[in-house]
Amino acid sequence: MSKIVKLKKGFDMKLVGKAPLEIANLAASQTFAIKPTDFPGIQRPKVLVNEGDTVKAGTPILIDKAMDQVIYAAPVSGEIVEIKRGEKRKLLEIKILADQTITHENFGKIDLNQDRDALAAKLASTGVWPNIIQRPFGIVANPADSPKAIFISAFDTHPLAPDYGFTLQGQESFFQAGIDALAKLTKGKVHLNVDGAKPAAAVFSGVKNAQINQFSGPHPAGNVGVQIHHLDPINKGDLVWTVSPAGVVQIGKAVLQGIYDASKTIALTGSELTKAGYVKTFVGANVASFVKGNLNSGHVRVISGNVLTGEKINLDGHLGFYHNQITVIPEGDYEEFLGWIKPSTAKLSFHKALGMFSFLNKGEFKVDTNTHGEERPFVVSGVFEKVLPMDILPTYLFKAIVAEDFDEMEELGLYELVEEDVALCEFVDPSKNEIQGLVRHGIELLMYS
Template sequence: MIRIKNGLNLPIVGSPLNLIDESKRSTWLAIIGDDYKGMKPQMLVEVGNKVEIGQKLFEDKKRPGVFITSPGAGEIINISRGEKRKFLSLTIKLASQEQSVSFKPIMTKPSNLMNEEEIKKVLLESGLWTALRTRPFDKTPYAGTRPAAIFIKAMDTNPLSFDPEIIIKKYEANFYDGINILAKLTSGKVYVCVKKNSSIKSAQPQVSVEEFSGLHPAGNPGTHIHYLDPVSENKTVWHIDYQDVIAISKLFADGKLWTTRYVALSGPHALNPRIIKTRLGTSIDDLLSGEVKSPSETRVVSGSVLNGTGYFKEKAYLGRFHHQITLLAEGHNRELFGWATPGLHKFSVTNVFLSKLLLKKKFAFNTSVNGQHRNIVPVGSYERVLPGDFLATNLLKSIMAKEIDDSINLGCLELSEEDLALCTYVCPSKTDFGKNLRELLDVIEKEG
């Protein structure tokens, strides 16, 4: 077992109950462009077209053969683009009776008898190939590539998340079948990363079940990869989430795309925090009816409070890789000399408030950053929350300065935005390191 000592568990009120609500229904859904980093779509449909579940919507021009398919059946209502015709979203109004594309015709044999190329073909045609992401760069892999190893995330340490094993136990056979299918895509190890004392086991020699414990980001793929099989300029691994592993198994078993998604509805402004059974790309408005305390004073976040996406017109839908919808109070009000108060109701990483004496207290966090942007102040905050063998301050300064060689030598290729989310949270300078890391990784990838 690997214990993570450097990190931070945010004590936020509004954790979800281990109760699954299956009553919510979706009427709209969308594909969000920013969920697929670096993608340049070649559209295969247009506004007004009727589509089925699993039908191809567009192909990635940069990754020929990689398709995005529809998670719902209905009519395409809008294709939204931004500056320089950047793809923002594709919106579908769901039909009352949904039809699915069958992928049985390209499955000539059971999955346990398929070879690597046959499995890849099914994943590419169905669109489930995009559930896989690479390190370095944290992007969809190119068709025809092979990883040195595959990491399956079967734990979650994000604030206000739920235990993935609640869902895995419901689909246990599918989960193990999905692992066996993925194992055929690499000659290396398949690492299944789980919590301490997990019930998940495997006797297959190629599959290694690894336990992690301790502080967030103990559940992040970047942490798992760093400790178990680090990447480099010449070495690539893939990672995938447990719900997508189940979806892969169901695809090969039923020949149809499984679009179910389990998410946590949580946060200080959630009236009834719990787990909700919904679907990929669902409209957040469909889920939040009657669920929000003071809607006009609430910030809706698709994903974690640390690395989620804000709710607005083109992104009023569940993100492709998100398992949370978080409701926070808007931090409109500024407080005069707030740093000088006793702070019994404020959380601080640097122990400047009396609230540190209340060890089990949880706080109603809001969206205020409590300050403005300023120069980086090296006071040891980053080292407290970035686990692993990193020189945190040096790495972050190199990323901000866009020093490619220094950043690579200091380990930036192992990271994605979510791995630096805690550094952003504790930063005295209020710097968004995730955004700057993405800009640097794009430059490194472009320069080869």
């Protein structure tokens, strides 16, 4: 039975630079990269190609020796031009110079009438499987596991987030095929969670084989972790899977067309872009053609993803595997006289502190990367509970992770969290702690204990 959930806790960050619903006329990317660092939990990456090799979209280029049935495939056809390694030969990225016309490996259409294990093995061999994420731990799912349910968030409430109704328009048949495939992989339900504050987009409105739930409220209402908590919470021993809407479409294309199609429409956002908008590209795109020559200033931070959970990249860096937007904001490497004491309505803040009169500003804010203070002792302020709409005690959980108290971490709800769920806690934290990194540390302690 469908559910309607209205959340009150949270905080919407209204920023300058939202992408208008139009395709920007920008040059296409020439190079694309797969980065093992995009996949938390990957343990022993093994490269399957050499520099100079030619590949098609869908050609296996990487596996994890710890789960070698899952293929990480080339997003485009072309030549392997660089296998980049860091310290101790750590694999950083595999870079591909794309062909003018993309060609695909043909895996053959997938029969959804085959048994569950055969279907999982087939999907794992096509390159689409890394779109399926396991909770707890937020890692690529194991095809041999059977989750109690699968969750898809059909809307994003992060700052300047893309509109999935726009990016996935015309993909209705592929989305439905992806849902049908996912329904075969679980004995439980496939939950499709839509924005209850507005009519569902065409790509989601007529979906069958899934339970459609409505969520409304401030960010993080669009986070799939929050939605899982209110629909079917994760307890010790439970496994659930999550998939992004773009990932569902990729799975659907593998089913109906027998190919790995890594194309996607992403949002170009942020106050420092001369022209915001949407561009059609592929997973792992080099962002230089979208950013260079499209900036209001030269001193900027380019982020693959959003300002809360995204990754800092160079001007010629590559889009993350799971990211659907690029954000460009000013660098904040400066000191400010009087700081938060000076009255201002231009600073975005959750706190109604002296000098921070942002609650009087009903418009959009231009933000930079300045943290407005250094890291301080971890104090109990009660602010985390105001922005995390989950029935857990975040302050005590974070302290348990610091103390590496395994029993407390489990009892206080770490199994339900990944980094994006606590990003707002990091933003509002008066102690300036790196909460997302702390949660990943706790997850790894539990994973490898």
